[in-house]
Amino acid sequence: MLRYRSTYFFLICTTIILGLLSRHIKGIPLFIGDILWGLMVYFIVRFLFIKQSLKWVIIVALLFCYGIEFSQLYQAVWINNIRHTVLGGLVLGEKFLWGDMLSYTIGIGIGVWADTFVVKHKPPHWPGA
Template structure:
């Protein structure tokens, strides 16, 4: 399959829909949403940096995810107010959890697996 921005846009859209739906079913553990969030970040990075090596996309995705998670330790009133909005909750999260870092690694790893095996691009 050819690497294209349209394909990654479709993967981003599908991941967002799946992530939002996962919050509506109590039987789905909350950490699944964190994994899907990181997967979405990976696909967005791949969309933006389509010609960069996969290692670059992995590092960029994990740096972004980890930066967002560690930003949750910052508790200024203005950012806390932003975190109490739907957008802020979805993008910035609400509270720091070490376990979220593992979820981000898993989500980005799933993105790599999709790149390697389903899209059959091979390593770059």
């Protein structure tokens, strides 16, 4: 269990670094950062709820990502002030885009792939598990 947690912690840190770098290197499309954000959310949910099923982790990660994206439709002064800070902008985003939801889904899909084939934590009901 500790081995998996430390692996997820490493993956979270690596994904954060790559995501921050993706915003500062010219030529990298913005959607790459959104994919990495979805991937990071997946790894965080997996880290926090290590004993939960893969299906549960996927649903929670998707709901969290989609919830943050839909929250961007709410444009009150107080939350926009938070969004205009560096941390607030990274966590809450600034404006709603349907394409971001696709990017988050792709990021979570990459997380599932990494979880299944790289971390070797196959869910019990998947073929070959």
